[in-house]
Amino acid sequence: MLIGGLAKATNTKVNTIRFYEDIGLMPVAARTPSGQRSYTDDDVRRLSFIRHARALGFSTDEVRSLIELKDTPDEDCEIAAQIAASHLTSVEQRLAQLKRLRDELANVVSSCSGGKVINCRIIESIAEG
Amino acid sequence: MLIGGLAKATNTKVNTIRFYEDIGLMPVAARTPSGQRSYTDDDVRRLSFIRHARALGFSTDEVRSLIELKDTPDEDCEIAAQIAASHLTSVEQRLAQLKRLRDELANVVSSCSGGKVINCRIIESIAEG
DNA sequence: CTTACGGTCTACAGTAACTGTAGGGGCAAG
DNA sequence: CTTGCCCCTACAGTTACTGTAGACCGTAAG
Incomplete structure (x- = not known):
């Protein structure tokens, strides 16, 4: 092929x-x-x-480790479990963060009722921190 | 300063x-x-x-547009609303995708019961797609 | 006056994980 | 024999910064 x-x-x-x-x-x-x-x-x-x-x-580095494990089937799988678990943790963190972001953004979007920029809550909402 | x-x-x-x-x-x-x-x-x-x-x-390009708007307060704010709304959409998509990823990864992690790599469900789960 | 220290300057290389492009060669069909 | 598609190498571009090298500036202590 x-x-x-x-x-x-x-x-x-x-x-x-x-x-x-x-x-x-x-x-x-x-x-x-x-x-x-x-x-x-x-x-x-x-x-x-x-x-x-x-x-x-x-990440590609993590994939590299996983492949090495895959290619040495007699090793203990603890390392794979560690990589996957720590990755799960970071995914859950990103998920929580993204949810907060989504909520904040939804607020920003719904705050606009049209009109001139000078009165627009979107710009204001973003300016506020 | x-x-x-x-x-x-x-x-x-x-x-x-x-x-x-x-x-x-x-x-x-x-x-x-x-x-x-x-x-x-x-x-x-x-x-x-x-x-x-x-x-x-x-993105920096979106920020550039928002700043331009901010600096022209007499413009209509429709553009700002569009940028923010389309951004919200893409955030919601990412959020949904990340949730699926989290669930799949949680499955992967919980599938390991220790032992040798050759019997490890983590590696197998990742290999299946 | 000199030295030390920290802040500032420009300019460029490096990061992650690809993607796209330029310029060339190969191989089978019409 | 030429058209068209696939393959090759090599390198630039992407995003949004971050880090580093080597030089200069300003202030305070000795």
């Missing part, structure tokens, strides 16, 4: 795959005689894992 | 203030005879507005 096939199979941009190879998330790909990158089903699985982990908000 | 004073007054890094000047969010500052930037209370208010708008998640 060439890079375009892998890209379609995993819904990833071609450039992104090459980028993942550069930063070591994907292994250095084998090449066809003419120099094009060649992939297997294992690569599809690995890239799917990466994409899903990224979609879950794991 | 010198740049350090403005920085303290608004809880902003000195470099960030110079950056805002570069991109036109803050006006080009007046200088003392020796070439140091000099600020007034108006600048404190303007930078506070910027910082608060940024904290509300407005």
